[in-house]
Amino acid sequence: MINVLKIQNPYNRRKRKQAMIGDKMKTLVIVAHPDYHDSGTQGFLKRATEGLEEITWHYLPEQTEFNVAAEQQLLIEHDRIIFQFPMYWYSAPATLKKWEDKVLTRAFTFANEKGILKGKELGIVTTLGYPAKDFQAGATEGFSISEILVPYRALAHRAGMIFMTPLVVDQFDYMTPDQQTKLLIDYQQYLTAAFSFSFSVRQDWIIKQLKKMMNSNNQAQLQLVIDQLEQNKIDLNDLKDQIKMIRQAEEG
Amino acid sequence: MINVLKIQNPYNRRKRKQAMIGDKMKTLVIVAHPDYHDSGTQGFLKRATEGLEEITWHYLPEQTEFNVAAEQQLLIEHDRIIFQFPMYWYSAPATLKKWEDKVLTRAFTFANEKGILKGKELGIVTTLGYPAKDFQAGATEGFSISEILVPYRALAHRAGMIFMTPLVVDQFDYMTPDQQTKLLIDYQQYLTAAFSFSFSVRQDWIIKQLKKMMNSNNQAQLQLVIDQLEQNKIDLNDLKDQIKMIRQAEEG
Numbered sequence: 001m002i003n004v005l006k007i008q009n010p011y012n013r014r015k016r017k018q019a020m021i022g023d024k025m026k027t028l029v030i031v032a033h034p035d036y037h038d039s040g041t042q043g044f045l046k047r048a049t050e051g052l053e054e055i056t057w058h059y060l061p062e063q064t065e066f067n068v069a070a071e072q073q074l075l076i077e078h079d080r081i082i083f084q085f086p087m088y089w090y091s092a093p094a095t096l097k098k099w100e101d102k103v104l105t106r107a108f109t110f111a112n113e114k115g116i117l118k119g120k121e122l123g124i125v126t127t128l129g130y131p132a133k134d135f136q137a138g139a140t141e142g143f144s145i146s147e148i149l150v151p152y153r154a155l156a157h158r159a160g161m162i163f164m165t166p167l168v169v170d171q172f173d174y175m176t177p178d179q180q181t182k183l184l185i186d187y188q189q190y191l192t193a194a195f196s197f198s199f200s201v202r203q204d205w206i207i208k209q210l211k212k213m214m215n216s217n218n219q220a221q222l223q224l225v226i227d228q229l230e231q232n233k234i235d236l237n238d239l240k241d242q243i244k245m246i247r248q249a250e251e252g
Numbered sequence: 253m254i255n256v257l258k259i260q261n262p263y264n265r266r267k268r269k270q271a272m273i274g275d276k277m278k279t280l281v282i283v284a285h286p287d288y289h290d291s292g293t294q295g296f297l298k299r300a301t302e303g304l305e306e307i308t309w310h311y312l313p314e315q316t317e318f319n320v321a322a323e324q325q326l327l328i329e330h331d332r333i334i335f336q337f338p339m340y341w342y343s344a345p346a347t348l349k350k351w352e353d354k355v356l357t358r359a360f361t362f363a364n365e366k367g368i369l370k371g372k373e374l375g376i377v378t379t380l381g382y383p384a385k386d387f388q389a390g391a392t393e394g395f396s397i398s399e400i401l402v403p404y405r406a407l408a409h410r411a412g413m414i415f416m417t418p419l420v421v422d423q424f425d426y427m428t429p430d431q432q433t434k435l436l437i438d439y440q441q442y443l444t445a446a447f448s449f450s451f452s453v454r455q456d457w458i459i460k461q462l463k464k465m466m467n468s469n470n471q472a473q474l475q476l477v478i479d480q481l482e483q484n485k486i487d488l489n490d491l492k493d494q495i496k497m498i499r500q501a502e503e504g
Contacts, residue, residue: 034353089352090403091343098346101286142409143402150399151342157394 024054027191028078029125031059032085032096041127041172045084048184055191060095071103076116081161082191083152084125090148092126100155111160118160123190124152128170164190276306279443280330281377283311284337284348293379293424297336300436307443312347323355328368333413334443335404336377342400344378352407363412370412375442376404380422416442 029049033039036059049055056078060066075081085092111118126145134140135148145168146153156163167190169183207230281301285291288311301307308330312318327333337344363370378397386392387400397420398405408415419442421435459482 089349089356090406091349094346094350094353097341097343097349100341101346104341140410141406143406147399147402148406150395150402154342154393154395154400158392 025080025192025194026054026056026078027080027082028056028058028074029082029084029191030096030099031057032083032093032099033059034062034093034095039086041086041169042084044172044180044184045125045187048187049191052188052192060099062095064095066099066102068103068105071099072105072108072116075103075120078120080121080123080164080191081117082123082125086127086129087148090143091151104155104159109155109159111158115160120159120161121164122152122156122159122161123164124149124166125187125190126166126168127172128168130170132168132170277332277444277446278306278308278330279332279334280308280310280326281334281336281443282348282351283309284335284345284351285311286314286345286347288313291338293338293421294336296424296432296436297377297439300439301443304440304444312351314347316347318351318354320355320357323351324357324360324368327355327372330372332373332375332416332443333369334375334377338379338381339400342395343403356407356411361407361411363410367412372411372413373416374404374408374411374413375416376401376418377439377442378418378420379424380420382422384420384422 031042033042036042046057049057056074058074083092083096085096091097107114108116126149128135130140132145135143135145137144145166149166153163155161167186169187172183175183283294285294288294298309301309308326310326335344335348337348343349359366360368378401380387382392384397387395387397389396397418401418405415407413419438421439424432424435427435
């Protein structure tokens, strides 16, 4: 075990907060998948990150002995940590657990004064072979995704991390092109948009990203989505103006 | 992947039920622990099984490729399956997850018509480095053991297995000799006593086991426990007789 007490924590809180509001938040996507190279879903998600800045794609190969210091350094350098995996028996595949067991030493992880992960975000992107609606009391799976993810929620709790609402991708193979487009946007947002931000900031983010993607194949379809979102925003602003006028009238 | 459809299920329901009431219930203890050979707790628990019949102690070595057919055969041959492990990041160490991912193929595990695990029991023996009371809402760990074990409860649910109340061993290293004696009895009972049986059957079991142990070192202490339990049973029977007499008087 390395002496983590000697690790300098280069993480400046003020700087981090700034980074998360501005454009410079850095996201680490830790991917565990035993059939990674044959997975259509993982290929799709990987392509979705192309062109996005400040994303580190970190695939964990099977049968690897992890370099603990290097893995911890990666965690230190990023603001948002994503665990991305297909759900196997209500948990990540064994490789991610092996990574947790080795890399997340107590002294590195616990949210004490030194707490190196404290204030960072932990997100979960999990793919399901069965419909998401099966995951509830009384249905085939009997337990909700929120319940099944308790071990990760408890980890975030212990490390003082902010646990993000999970992104659940169910039955990717059956998705229509429209559903895939929606997933692509949801996924990019999950990796890069500030978490729990206002509707208007999210809208801006979508428009900005879509404009960047205009060079891709589906230009007509993308233009349609952009027009729709721009219209949404105009409608929202109209609504806000009306509310403002009503309030001023009441106060006057 | 082996063709599980070809596996003959040697498991006769009536015979199994008989076995679980009688003395012939077979228990498989699957042990995952990265420092197994240095673990005082695992050594203690292993010694506690010595002399017990119908127990298969099955340690999963690290870095092993499992023989899926052989592991599935072990599951077929036992009535009660125990996952025994120290809790690492709110779950079993990676080795057990690797075993689950490889051995528990869908066709073998799912509780459909062929459901090979259906009706068997799944027990969890987990050791904690922290006090059990830390595991609740508002305490250090924030989540209960019941919540943390949801992935195993969901597995039991999917396989049609009966999930046993977990046996939680917290802070073994701080236990007094008396606490260790209690743990030994609780553990032996967890492995071999019929689950959810009556108070009187449990008492009989304890007395029977303790009598067997009379050859060990702590004879005086054991005799004390036996006397106490025998007295409990006499008291209980006296109480039952009194209730019976009162009822007869009322009915007469």
